[in-house]
Amino acid sequence: MKHLIVKPFPKDFFWGASTSAYQVEGAWNEDGKGPSVIDMREKYPEGTTDYKVASDHYHRYQEDVALMAEMGFKAYRFSIAWTRIFPNGTGDVNIKGIEFYSNLIDELIKYGIEPIVTMYHFDLPYALQTRGGWSNRGTIDAFVEYAKVLFENYGDRVKYWLTINEQNMMIMHGKALGTLDPNLEDPDRELYQQNHHMLVAQARVMDVCHQTLPQAKIGPAPNISYIYPASSKPEDVLAAQNFNAIRNWLYLDAAVYGRYNKTAWSFFEEKGYVPVIEAGDMEILQKAKPDFIAFNYYTSKTVESSTGDGNDKNGTGDQEIVIGESGVYKGHSNPNLPKNEFGWEIDPIGFRTTLREVYDRYQLPVIITENGLGAFDKVEEDGSVRDPYRIDYLKKHIEQMQLAITDGVEVFGYCPWSAIDLISTHQGAKKRYGFIFVDREEYDLKELKRIPKQSFYWYKDVISTNGENLS
Ligand code: BG6
Numbered sequence: 001m002k003h004l005i006v007k008p009f010p011k012d013f014f015w016g017a018s019t020s021a022y023q024v025e026g027a028w029n030e031d032g033k034g035p036s037v038i039d040m041r042e043k044y045p046e047g048t049t050d051y052k053v054a055s056d057h058y059h060r061y062q063e064d065v066a067l068m069a070e071m072g073f074k075a076y077r078f079s080i081a082w083t084r085i086f087p088n089g090t091g092d093v094n095i096k097g098i099e100f101y102s103n104l105i106d107e108l109i110k111y112g113i114e115p116i117v118t119m120y121h122f123d124l125p126y127a128l129q130t131r132g133g134w135s136n137r138g139t140i141d142a143f144v145e146y147a148k149v150l151f152e153n154y155g156d157r158v159k160y161w162l163t164i165n166e167q168n169m170m171i172m173h174g175k176a177l178g179t180l181d182p183n184l185e186d187p188d189r190e191l192y193q194q195n196h197h198m199l200v201a202q203a204r205v206m207d208v209c210h211q212t213l214p215q216a217k218i219g220p221a222p223n224i225s226y227i228y229p230a231s232s233k234p235e236d237v238l239a240a241q242n243f244n245a246i247r248n249w250l251y252l253d254a255a256v257y258g259r260y261n262k263t264a265w266s267f268f269e270e271k272g273y274v275p276v277i278e279a280g281d282m283e284i285l286q287k288a289k290p291d292f293i294a295f296n297y298y299t300s301k302t303v304e305s306s307t308g309d310g311n312d313k314n315g316t317g318d319q320e321i322v323i324g325e326s327g328v329y330k331g332h333s334n335p336n337l338p339k340n341e342f343g344w345e346i347d348p349i350g351f352r353t354t355l356r357e358v359y360d361r362y363q364l365p366v367i368i369t370e371n372g373l374g375a376f377d378k379v380e381e382d383g384s385v386r387d388p389y390r391i392d393y394l395k396k397h398i399e400q401m402q403l404a405i406t407d408g409v410e411v412f413g414y415c416p417w418s419a420i421d422l423i424s425t426h427q428g429a430k431k432r433y434g435f436i437f438v439d440r441e442e443y444d445l446k447e448l449k450r451i452p453k454q455s456f457y458w459y460k461d462v463i464s465t466n467g468e469n470l471s
Contacts, residue, residue: 007406009467014114014413015459016075017068017435018370020121020165022051023422025081027058031096034087036123037133041178048428048442055422055438056448061104063450064420067436069111071456072463076113077369077415078104079121079165082146089125090142098153105157115158116369116415118221119147119205121165122179122425133181134194137278143201147208155213162221162294162369163202168251169223171195177425189273196275199254203288210289217291220255221369224248224295226354228302230332235305239329242267243303246328249361252293256362258286267328292412293362296370297397300337300350303329340393342374342427348396355404355411365410371397372417374424374431377453385437385453394455395470402467420450435459 022028022038028051029035044050057064068076082089084097108115120143128139150161164170171191174180184190202220209218227244229236245263253261259282268274301323306312312324314331323331337345351371359366373393377385394416405411421434429442437451461469 001407003403003406005406006402009402009405010412011466012074013411013466014075014116014367014415015463015467016073016077016113016116016413016415017417017419018077018415019057019418019420019422020079020118020123021081021084022054022121022123023425024055024078024418024420025058026051026053026056028052030058031084031100032087032094033081033097034083034089034094035126036081036083037126037129037181038123038178039083040126040129042182044178045426045428048426048430049423051423053440053445053448055420055440057420058100060448060450062107064436065104065107065111065113067450067452067456068113068419070452071435071460073111073113073419074463075116075160075413075415076108076419077116077118077162079118079123080150081123082120083123083125085149086125086142086146087127089128089139090145093149098149102153105154109157114160115154116160116162116367116413117150117154117158118162118165118369119143119150120163122170122177124179129181134197135181135184135190137197140197140201140204144204144208147205148212151209151212151216155216159216160367161209161216161218163205163218164198165221165369166223166296167195167198167202167220168247170198172247188271192268192273193275196277196281199251200281200284202255203258203285206288206290207284219290219292219294219364219367220251221294221296222248222251223370224252224297224354224358225300226350226357228300228334228350230302230304230334233305236303239303239305243301243323243325243329246325247301252358252362254285255288255290256293256364258282258288270327290364292365292367293358294367294369295354295358296417297351297354297368298371299345300334300347300354302332302334304332306330340373341376342431344374346373346393348393348400351397352400352404352407355401355409356407359404359409365412367413367415368401368411369415370417371414372433374427374433376430377421377432377437379437379439379451383451385451387453387455390453390455391458394459398462398467398470
């Protein structure tokens with residue numbers, strides 16, 4: 001639809017940005033923090049650093065929040081490191097960890113910035129992993145125990161909660177993210193069992209949140225990308241339906257409706273991935289209802305029908321770029337889309353499509369919790385950091401979000417990735433996403449000085465005009 005009149009962004013729209021604890025904080029073993037699966041990874045991608053210091057936000061959060069306030073942030077989405085609160089995943093609470101996030105939340109509130117808290121962003125406590133991680137139903141109880149402590153300590157100030165960041169990516173690409181236990185014997189079968197446990201854990205936590213904090217709102221935070229068929233061939237359309245179900249709707253149907261998506265379920269049956277569901281699990285899923293859907297969007301995906309000959313994996317690079325599943329769908333590079341420096345297709349219109357589809361299916365308010373462009377930014381001789389490519393990416397996505405709002409989608413916030421430079425999941429410190437440059441290199445920490453980028457000033461203007469001025 002080509003709108004002649006575009007609706008404005010809602011008043012009180014949550015303009016902000018996101019980070020995650022392990023990618024930004026550093027201080028990986030300070031003040032009683034326990035190790036997470038990320039800290040204990042056997043190796044990191046070649047030529048990339050670990051997360052021990054990251055952007056040193058743990059020690060510099062006041063300076064960072066002041067810069068966010070200067071940009072005019074209305075919201076900041078960050079994650080709490082489970083291992084700062086429970087160094088062993090469960091058991092004794094670490095008071096220093098409680099204090100850190102309490103101080104961070106107070107600092108945000110001081111500037112009128114709404115804290116939006118992700119409870120778990122990839123960094124499962126290593127102590128839980130050694131006991132089977134998400135394969136062990138005990139981890140469900142540990143997550144609920146952890147959530148209760150967060151609600152008790154921060155529920156007076158935090159109104160917006162996100163349960164699990166990108167559960168779908170942890171299940172489908174855990175190896176690349178470093179969240180998959182490398183010793184799993186039958187990873188594919190086991191992963192969908194873990195997925196089931198995460199769904200139950202999420203549902204229980206949503207329920208506890210509603211019971212204990214009636215004013216709070218809580219939702220899931222998957223990565224959602226609408227899947228296109230490579231052509232109008234019916235076989236390709238079926239393949240796209242398959243992948244949409246397995247990658248996207250499986251997770252949201254369970255979170256919102258408390259049921260397994262039928263196409264995804266038939267995929268489990270076909271492949272031998274059917275999870276064990278214990279008595280009462282489905283009732284738990286059905287009882288819990290999210291208040292909104294948060295999702296991360298970077299790119300769309302395109303697939304064609306499977307050749308079934310073992311050559312369905314298609315694409316280059318890492319993470320999600322190589323996709324395909326024998327007999328189900330085959331990855332296809334979309335010739336209509338440009339790619340970023342890392343091979344990710346750039347698709348702002350796909351963002352509008354995805355927003356419309358999510359809202360049509362679930363009829364819940366939506367907040368975008370990640371969207372952004374990774375790039376090799378650098379400091380110019382005059383000390384500035386120019387990132388017009390990032391401005392271009394964000395501008396085009398914001399335009400499409402506004403069109404989706406005009407289409408009728410209820411969007412209440414936009415928190416792109418990332419507020420400040422942090423360590424990328426796949427390409428270390430050199431791949432940057434932030435509005436604020438952190439002056440460090442992969443292996444040389446330098447002084448970790450903060451430098452507002454060109455996009456910082458641009459976004460400040462976007463926020464101050466409530467999205468009217470995108471130029
Ligand atoms: C999302 C994650 O998948 O993508 C973030 O939630 C991550 O943690 C982001 O950093 C971008 O991915 P990458 O690999 O470029 O850091």
